[in-house]
Amino acid sequence: xxxxxxxxxxxxxxxxxxxxxxxxxxxxxxxxxxxxxxxxxxxxxxxxxxxxxx
Numbered sequence: 001x002x003x004x005x006x007x008x009x010x011x012x013x014x015x016x017x018x019x020x021x022x023x024x025x026x027x028x029x030x031x032x033x034x035x036x037x038x039x040x041x042x043x044x045x046x047x048x049x050x051x052x053x054x
Contacts, residue, residue: 011048014044014045014048014049015048015049022045026041026042026045029041
C-alpha cells in the first residue's frame, strides 16, 4: 500500500465520520500532535467535509 492509497482511505474515513465520532477522535489526536500539525489537520478536515457536502 502506498502513501496515496493511505491518504485516500484517511480522507474517506473523515468524510464518513459523524460529528461526534470526529470530535472524539480530534480530542485524542490533539494530545499526540504538536499545535501546528493539529491545525493543519483541522484545516484538512474542514476542506474535506465541505467538499463532501457538495
